[in-house]
Amino acid sequence: MTAPPAPGMPAPPVPAMPSPLAHGGAAIELDRVSRSFGAQIAVRAASLHLAPGALHAIIGENGAGKSTLLKLSAGVLAPDAGIVRVDGAALRPATPAEAARRGVGMVHQHFMLVGSFLALENVVLGCEPVLRGGRIDLAGARARAGALMQAAGLEIPLDAITSSLTVGERQKLEILRVLYRGARAILLDEPTAVLSPLEADALYATLRRLVREGHTVAVVTHRLDEVIRFADHVTVMRRGQVVLSRPTIGWSTDAEGELTRAIMGGEPPPRVERPPLPEDAPAALEIAGLTVAGAGGQRLLDGVTLTVRAGEIAGVAGVEGNGQRELVRALAGMEPRAAGRVTAFGVELSSWGIAARRACLGVVHEDRHAEGLLLDASVGDNLVLGDLAALPRGARGRDAEAALIARRIARFGVVPPDPSRLAGELSGGNQQKIVVARALDRVAPAAPGPGEAAPGPGEATRAPRRAAAILAQPTRGVDVGAAAVIHGAIAEAARAGLAVLVISADLGELRRLCHRIFVMRKGRIVATLPPACSDEQIGRAMLGVEAA
Numbered sequence: 234m235t236a237p238p239a240p241g242m243p244a245p246p247v248p249a250m251p252s253p254l255a256h257g258g259a260a261i262e263l264d265r266v267s268r269s270f271g272a273q274i275a276v277r278a279a280s281l282h283l284a285p286g287a288l289h290a291i292i293g294e295n296g297a298g299k300s301t302l303l304k305l306s307a308g309v310l311a312p313d314a315g316i317v318r319v320d321g322a323a324l325r326p327a328t329p330a331e332a333a334r335r336g337v338g339m340v341h342q343h344f345m346l347v348g349s350f351l352a353l354e355n356v357v358l359g360c361e362p363v364l365r366g367g368r369i370d371l372a373g374a375r376a377r378a379g380a381l382m383q384a385a386g387l388e389i390p391l392d393a394i395t396s397s398l399t400v401g402e403r404q405k406l407e408i409l410r411v412l413y414r415g416a417r418a419i420l421l422d423e424p425t426a427v428l429s430p431l432e433a434d435a436l437y438a439t440l441r442r443l444v445r446e447g448h449t450v451a452v453v454t455h456r457l458d459e460v461i462r463f464a465d466h467v468t469v470m471r472r473g474q475v476v477l478s479r480p481t482i483g484w485s486t487d488a489e490g491e492l493t494r495a496i497m498g499g500e501p502p503p504r505v506e507r508p509p510l511p512e513d514a515p516a517a518l519e520i521a522g523l524t525v526a527g528a529g530g531q532r533l534l535d536g537v538t539l540t541v542r543a544g545e546i547a548g549v550a551g552v553e554g555n556g557q558r559e560l561v562r563a564l565a566g567m568e569p570r571a572a573g574r575v576t577a578f579g580v581e582l583s584s585w586g587i588a589a590r591r592a593c594l595g596v597v598h599e600d601r602h603a604e605g606l607l608l609d610a611s612v613g614d615n616l617v618l619g620d621l622a623a624l625p626r627g628a629r630g631r632d633a634e635a636a637l638i639a640r641r642i643a644r645f646g647v648v649p650p651d652p653s654r655l656a657g658e659l660s661g662g663n664q665q666k667i668v669v670a671r672a673l674d675r676v677a678p679a680a681p682g683p684g685e686a687a688p689g690p691g692e693a694t695r696a697p698r699r700a701a702a703i704l705a706q707p708t709r710g711v712d713v714g715a716a717a718v719i720h721g722a723i724a725e726a727a728r729a730g731l732a733v734l735v736i737s738a739d740l741g742e743l744r745r746l747c748h749r750i751f752v753m754r755k756g757r758i759v760a761t762l763p764p765a766c767s768d769e770q771i772g773r774a775m776l777g778v779e780a781a
């Protein structure tokens with residue numbers, strides 16, 4: 234046993250514990266790498282060096298080839314031409330297993346976790362430590378995972394069922410999985426798209442810590458403020474090519490403008506502002522006492538009461554998992570356990586079937602894969618899903634359908650503009666454009682379709698008419714240009730007399746677009762704030778913290 238230091242004597246230095254993180258970083262080099270999918274060239278002769286000890290940001294328009302570039306770096310895809318090298322040696326075979334063996338791990342845009350497993354089981358899945366006799370050494374795995382969490386600054390309840398974790402926790406779990414496999418290079422595809430600003434800051438704190446340990450970190454993102462605040466090096470891709478790769482120091486004072494111009498190859502689009510709200514605008518969407526009980530009887534949505542007027546854009550802010558998903562599902566008629574009243578221009582929706590509800594509300598759910606798209610169906614089919622029966626009788630048929638699809642593709646700039654492609658083959662941002670195009674163009678077409686009349690506020694109707702757009706995370710994963718198009722369409726919907734409810738983790742988006750911001754916490758509306766409020770005010774309401 235060591236004797237305690239004598240009074241007044243300095244304590245002897247504590248020997249530094251070796252970090253449980255794998256040592257050093259893996260240098261990844263892409264040397265004139267190309268990759269096509271059929272006739273589509275996703276990455277074209279791209280060269281890039283991802284150096285250890287630095288955080289690299291990869292940015293660019295939707296469909297520019299960023300995810301493909303990351304997958305090539307992690308052996309998920311093999312290049313058609315060119316070479317991927319890890320620590321100077323070619324990555325052969327180009328498989329995820331070989332990349333992992335060489336210290337490269339990837340966290341995908343859509344998580345790859347088994348929901349019914351414990352978090353710890355997901356950490357060891359595929360590389361389970363086995364005791365003599367064949368039993369899995371969960372105690373050993375827990376100790377190793379715990380040490381890694383501490384070293385990387387991650388907090389994850391390892392004994393929780395994975396499906397009960399928040400999105401932020403699942404994201405951390407994916408990172409822990411990669412570290413557990415000894416990764417020295419971590420490549421993350423749009424990791425912050427699903428995170429609140431606070432969670433995103435915490436993620437970058439972890440990534441910066443890994444960089445300090447000498448790891449290589451690369452992040453694909455659409456959020457330019459993150460690039461400016463956290464990245465050491467930025468690479469811009471356009472149409473499959475690397476068009477710029479440079480350190481982030483030395484930008485002019487307008488770094489965001491410079492990055493936007495590099496991404497778009499031209500001037501950024503003008504910002505969309507909220508349209509004026511007429512003083513006498515009538516109530517269009519009224520929600521009274523909307524409640525959703527969970528399977529265990531707990532209230533996921535707890536008596537939500539709010540009114541959105543015709544022409545108003547109302548925002549909903551909140552830490553993810555505080556009832557936002559249930560609110561959207563209940564409004565869409567998808568929550569059998571929902572109780573309460575929802576009326577559209579005075580007509581109670583529960584008395585109408587799902588088709589009538591769909592004609593009256595355009596809804597975008599937060600998880601486009603689970604609730605928005607048929608990935609194995611064509612882009613065209615996805616763009617008009619649920620709409621064809623609602624077309625006026627004289628306007629049905631193949632030509633009308635093709636015209637509707639073409640209009641939606643053009644209006645929202647879906648790339649490639651080919652209705653026959655499978656939705657699952659489009660880049661994430663272009664998939665997002667499809668779900669937003671379908672919802673918004675249904676209730677607020679750019680120009681009224683054949684036989685359609687634009688909704689005007691006020692008059693009494695027998696059946697519910699187009700009344701509202703409910704949009705959860707409408708610009709998640711889309712580039713600057715596409716976000717401007719979507720914001721423009723939201724403003725048009727409001728000008729056409731619809732009530733618009735935007736649920737978003739992007740507070741800047743809410744403050745710019747909305748006339749009022751509701752804050753949700755534990756299934757309730759806990760505050761209603763003006764758009765001029767600060768992030769701090771919204772943050773305090775989100776967390777239930779009283780003002781000092």
Ligand SMILES: Nc1ncnc2c1ncn2[C@@H]1O[C@H](COP(=O)(O)OP(=O)(O)OP(=O)(O)O)[C@@H](O)[C@H]1O
Nearest residue numbers: 270275295296297298299300301658659660661662
């Ligand atoms: N599995 C696939 N099959 C067919 N085409 C694909 C496939 N994966 C990607 N592509 C195409 O390759 C191009 C680049 O896609 P990628 O996902 O790399 O873009 P991205 O820059 O990551 O876009 P986003 O920001 O929207 O996620 C797109 O045109 C896309 O449609």
